[in-house]
Amino acid sequence: MTRQVDVLIAGGGPCGLVLAIELGRRGVRVLLVNDQLETAFNPQANATQARTMEHFRRLGFADEIRALGLPPDYPTDIAYCTRYTGFELARFKLPSAKDAKRVVTQLNGAWSAAELPHRVSQKFVEKCLYQKASELPSVELRYGTRLRHFEDVGNHVTATIEDLQSGGIEAVSAAYLVGADGPRSMVRQQMGWRYEGEGGIPRDFMGGRMYAIYLRAPTFYERCPHPPAWMNVTFNTERRAFMAAVDGVQEFAFHTQLKPGEDESTLTDADAKALFYEAVGAEIPIEILARRGWTAGHCLVASEFQQARVFIAGDAAHLFTPTGGLGYNTAVEDAVNLGWKLAAVLKGYAAESVLETYGLERKPAAVRNTNYARGFADSLGLFVPDPSIEATDPTGEEVRAIAGAYLEAHGRAEFNIPGVTFGTRYDASPLVLSTGESPPPDQANHYEQTAIPGGRAPHLWLPDGTSIYDHFGFDWTLIHFGLSQDTLASWSEQAASRGLPLSLYRSDSTEAEALYGADWVLIRPDQVVAARGTRDASSAHLLSYLLGQV
Secondary structure (H helix, E strand, O other): OOEEEEEEEEOOOHHHHHHHHHHHOOOOOEEEEEOOOOOOOOOOOOEEOHHHHHHHHHHOOHHHHHOOOOOOOOOOOEEEEOOOOOOEEEEEOOOOHHHHHHHHHHOOHHHOOOOOOEEOOHHHHHHHHHHHHHOOOOEEEEEOEEEEEEEEOOOOEEEEEEEOOOOOEEEEEEEEEEEOOOOOOHHHHHHOOOEEEEOOOOOOOOOEEEEEEEEEOOOHHHHOOOOOOOEEEEOOOOOOEEEEEOOOOOEEEEEEEOOOOOOHHHOOHHHHHHHHHHHHOOOOOOEEEEEEEEEEOOEEEEOOOEEOOEEEOHHHOEEEOOHHHOHHHHHHHHHHHHHHHHHHHHOOOOOHHHHHHHHHHHHHHHHHHHHHHHHHHHHHHOOOOOOOOOOOOHHHHHHHHHHHHHHHHHHHHHHOOHHHHHOOEOOOOOOOOOOOOOOOOOEOOEOOOOOOOOEEOOOOEOOOOOEHHHHOOOOEEEEEOOOOHHHHHHHHHHHHHHOOOEEEEEOOOHHHHHHHOOOEEEEOOOOEEEEEEOOOOOHHHHHHHHOOOO
């Protein structure tokens, strides 16, 4: 018997799970298969950017995510040291999770946001996402199951899935298939789509073969003479590495550049410990929980993101070097973007042509973000330590001062990135009604809020202490500044006649009216401004245009 679903998702990482949540929240029937038995054991990604946290807030569980990982008062600094027990060269300070909730309400300008970033290992995030997805009646999660084969037959996709424990085979029929199945994506490969760009770019650090060790080091904080930090980066001629704190107590995700002659396939536990000891500058007790090799230096984007009823997202569509923490966050935005569009078509209020905007919008975003990540990797990885960096004489002090100044500037450039975080735009999309205005320039470390259609809706905190985002609906929102009841009735009637879920939000904030710069602003489900204008706009024509019905 063939199983019938609306969307079949291959891959149960953050991208696949967020997509399942977006669809499930809208009542779409989803089957997600994942070839692992459980969510991630290894820490993997370690930074949830502010935009991703805003989406988690929209979905209703940002506070739960912020409570995960490090203790609430643990500093999320980035510290650069010669070795972990050696000289501290620079430190970029960032607030703890507890402080972030207070600080965010006091920020404006580039960092006006509903949420600040959160430093938490992906292993914790995945567990939360799995739980949220499993609570949705229309979503089924099948871990320990893989997608074996699929075919787009025109009006649906046929597929076979295999239970990896029992060996049982099941036939599935889905309206759409999404491959969120990682860098070795079976879906991407069967479709014949290739990665384009640069892979494994060699650098002194963050280029070529790297080695990851997930470990427990219960005495690390006793032996390290510096204040705790979320990210610990070594800078010396022997062992360059970065290490993220996982639990703020004893667990760490350690990554080091392998040097010529170091063969990961022959490394023993003792060898792996020796790599870590070199970075620490001392032998301390550790327990290795997991270890593996991986390749840094990727700046890759798939040639296609969609063909007819088949899509790819996340690492299947783009592969990053992890500088800037952009890979996982770009994957979440893929899921949010694709989720509401699939639901709109399946629910019948948008034309199928709307789905073609997924690749049109998200591929340029992936190219943009992979290029930013490459730039951060170049800045850090091509800066080579002077041989005197650890010397205790005046020459060493001078060399460390020069390196510290460079690394402090690099830290600001890589981790203070409101432009990267909030600045993705879809100006060329048919799902944006252009006003002919030019948006502010795209800059990594600067962001200027604008309601020019095509970008993230401007944010502000309201006098009652709520974020303006808290007043948006889950799907479409019309924010207005005193439209007449007749005009509002017309908007509501036009939305209802199409089955479009539209929330109306009147704002009496003069600050919001100035920020949005229009009588009304139509905001998409992904909190992107679709259109704005004056009182006399034709809601019928505008909605038909944006939903692909003209």
